[in-house]
Amino acid sequence: MIVGKVVGSVVATRKNEGxxxxxxxxxxxxxxxxxKGRIVAVDNVGAGIGELVLVSMGSAARIGCDMANAPVDxxxxxxxxxxxxxxx
Amino acid sequence: MIVGKVVGSVVATRKNEGxxxxxxxxxxxxxxxxxKGRIVAVDNVGAGIGELVLVSMGSAARIGCDMANAPVDxxxxxxxxxxxxxxx
Amino acid sequence: MIVGKVVGSVVATRKNEGxxxxxxxxxxxxxxxxxKGRIVAVDNVGAGIGELVLVSMGSAARIGCDMANAPVDxxxxxxxxxxxxxxx
Amino acid sequence: MIVGKVVGSVVATRKNEGxxxxxxxxxxxxxxxxxKGRIVAVDNVGAGIGELVLVSMGSAARIGCDMANAPVDxxxxxxxxxxxxxxx
Amino acid sequence: MIVGKVVGSVVATRKNEGxxxxxxxxxxxxxxxxxKGRIVAVDNVGAGIGELVLVSMGSAARIGCDMANAPVDxxxxxxxxxxxxxxx
Numbered sequence: 149m150i151v152g153k154v155v156g157s158v159v160a161t162r163k164n165e166g167x168x169x170x171x172x173x174x175x176x177x178x179x180x181x182x183x184k185g186r187i188v189a190v191d192n193v194g195a196g197i198g199e200l201v202l203v204s205m206g207s208a209a210r211i212g213c214d215m216a217n218a219p220v221d222x223x224x225x226x227x228x229x230x231x232x233x234x235x236x
Numbered sequence: 237m238i239v240g241k242v243v244g245s246v247v248a249t250r251k252n253e254g255x256x257x258x259x260x261x262x263x264x265x266x267x268x269x270x271x272k273g274r275i276v277a278v279d280n281v282g283a284g285i286g287e288l289v290l291v292s293m294g295s296a297a298r299i300g301c302d303m304a305n306a307p308v309d310x311x312x313x314x315x316x317x318x319x320x321x322x323x324x
Numbered sequence: 325m326i327v328g329k330v331v332g333s334v335v336a337t338r339k340n341e342g343x344x345x346x347x348x349x350x351x352x353x354x355x356x357x358x359x360k361g362r363i364v365a366v367d368n369v370g371a372g373i374g375e376l377v378l379v380s381m382g383s384a385a386r387i388g389c390d391m392a393n394a395p396v397d398x399x400x401x402x403x404x405x406x407x408x409x410x411x412x
Numbered sequence: 413m414i415v416g417k418v419v420g421s422v423v424a425t426r427k428n429e430g431x432x433x434x435x436x437x438x439x440x441x442x443x444x445x446x447x448k449g450r451i452v453a454v455d456n457v458g459a460g461i462g463e464l465v466l467v468s469m470g471s472a473a474r475i476g477c478d479m480a481n482a483p484v485d486x487x488x489x490x491x492x493x494x495x496x497x498x499x500x
Numbered sequence: 501m502i503v504g505k506v507v508g509s510v511v512a513t514r515k516n517e518g519x520x521x522x523x524x525x526x527x528x529x530x531x532x533x534x535x536k537g538r539i540v541a542v543d544n545v546g547a548g549i550g551e552l553v554l555v556s557m558g559s560a561a562r563i564g565c566d567m568a569n570a571p572v573d574x575x576x577x578x579x580x581x582x583x584x585x586x587x588x
Contacts, residue, residue: 149348149364149397151334156321158239160290160314162281166300167314172237172290174321176268180352182361185270188237188290192395193338197321202336202348202364204395207295207383212342212395219280219292219300219313221237225343225395226336232373233332233350244497246415248466248490250457254476255490260413260466262497264444273446276413276466285497295471307456307468307476307489309413325524325540325573327510356528358537368571369514378512378524378540380571383559388518388571401571402512402519408549409508409526420585422503424554424578426545430564431577436501436554438585440532449534452501452554461585471559483544483556483564483577485501 149204151228152177154197158188166218173224175203178234189222190215202226237292239316240265242285246276254306261312263291266322277310278303290314325380327404328353330373334364342394349400351379354410365398366391378402413468415492416441418461422452430482437488439467442498453486454479466490501556503580504529506549510540518570525576527555530586541574542567554578 156174160167171191177184178200187203192213195201201224209223210216228234240263248260259279265272266288275291280301283289289312297311298304316322332350336343347367353360354376363379368389371377377400385399386392404410420438424431435455441448442464451467456477459465465488473487474480492498508526512519523543529536530552539555544565547553553576561575562568580586 150362151350151364155324156319158290158316158320158322159318161317163290163314164280164292164300164311172314174239174269174319177361180362181350182363184272184360185265186238186268187270188239192340202334202339204340204397206397208386208395208397210296210300211393212340212386217299219296219311221292221294221296223340223395226339226348228334229337230335231332231350232334234334236331243500244495246466246492246496246498247494249493251466251490252456252468252476252487260490262415262445262495272448273441274414274444275446276415298472298476305475307472307487309468309470309472326538327526327540353537356538357526358539360536368516378510378515380516380573382573384562384571384573387569388516388562399516399571402515402524404510405513406511407508407526408510410510412507419588420583422554422580422584422586423582425581427554427578428544428564428575436578438503438533438583448536449529450502450532451534452503474560474564481564483560483575485556485558485560 149202150177150182154199164219187222189224190220192223195224200228237290238265238270242287252307275310277312278308280311283312288316325378326353326358330375340395363398365400366396368399371400376404413466414441414446418459418463428483451486453488454484456487459488464492501554502529502534506551516571539574541576542572544575547576552580
């Protein structure tokens with residue numbers, strides 16, 4: 149997983165059926181945490197813009213969030229409320 | 237997922253059977269969104285060149301787009317029509 | 325897998341059900357070992373801050389650590405106590 | 413998927429049983445297409461050195477090419493004979 | 501897959517049960533081949549330090565090497581004894 153900040157969201161009216169009802173958030177990894185850039189993650193916990201979140205990627209996002217048959221490869225699975233060493 | 241712009245397409249006459257009938261689009265991630273460069277994604281929603289799209293990668297592309305037995309590792313699964321914070 | 329040092333941890337009270345009870349450690353890959361930056365891994369072996377650990381990623385983390393239905397994409401699966409050529 | 417050029421091949425006499433009979437080609441991604449460097453892909457379509465090919469990665473390579481139980485994580489699944497915007 | 505050179509090994513006494521009996525080798529990708537840095541791969545073919553090997557990653561490593569339930573995300577699956585274009 150990575151920790152990132154929710155910095156935006158996207159809306160797609162025309163989309164794969166399995167994605168109907170999903171909220172797509174743009175997450176920017178915190179510094180030092182992964183260098184792959186921003187990703188779009190489905191929100192599984194009710195995260196808002198500006199919050200620090202835990203993002204799971206790959207098959208874990210689909211299977212761990214009850215969306216096993218949806219084309220989802222990243223999901224917000226937790227909201228960070230405490231940390232040690234995150235910003236060092 | 238990532239958001240990218242459809243910038244081209246490729247055609248392969250000689251190909252794996254599971255890919256027959258698929259349209260292969262070249263997608264360039266928007267700035268700040270993933271630094272892995274362009275990818276080729278199967279079009280699942282009728283996207284055209286120049287459109288901003290949502291791309292899903294890995295097993296999610298196969299399984300979420302009814303191509304579970306095809307060698308597909310990326311698919312266009314939505315067309316972006318609205319966004320917050322995408323271009324910041 | 326990669327070898328990294330445990331440098332911190334994060335706590336998320338609001339999270340996906342499958343993650344309840346898991347400990348989330350921040351792991352920094354050792355030099356030369358992967359250039360993707362820090363990751364958050366679920367602790368499967370009782371690792372502490374400062375220890376050198378073996379981290380498994382992707383579906384291996386879920387399936388190999390008896391969390392097949394949890395949104396976990398990285399797990400600490402060993403504590404390094406000996407090595408050849410690790411720091412060269 | 414990515415598009416790359418076949419630039420070489422490797423032979424391994426001592427190998428995992430599931431790989432017996434496979435041809436391993438070295439593929440260099442075209443410019444702008446993925447920045448991860450060269451990969452070794454199993455040839456699924458009869459590609460030759462110098463040809464532009466479509467490469468599928470991850471579980472898609474195994475499952476989509478009838479090698480579900482082989483340790484294959486990349487496969488050449490098409491030969492490019494036409495493209496728009498590939499070299500821009 | 502990638503081709504790399506075995507440059508070391510790690511030992512973990514305290515580890516996930518599924519890893520008992522596995523040998524963990526440090527593999528450095530050859531130049532131009534993947535830019536992700538060194539990885540730790542389970543040895544499936546009896547590779548020694550200094551040898552050029554073929555490494556498979558992701559679910560392919562687990563499933564293709566009869567370790568479907570182990571937290572293994574990379575395995576050495578062949579020893580390179582011949583190549584064309586590898587060092588160009």
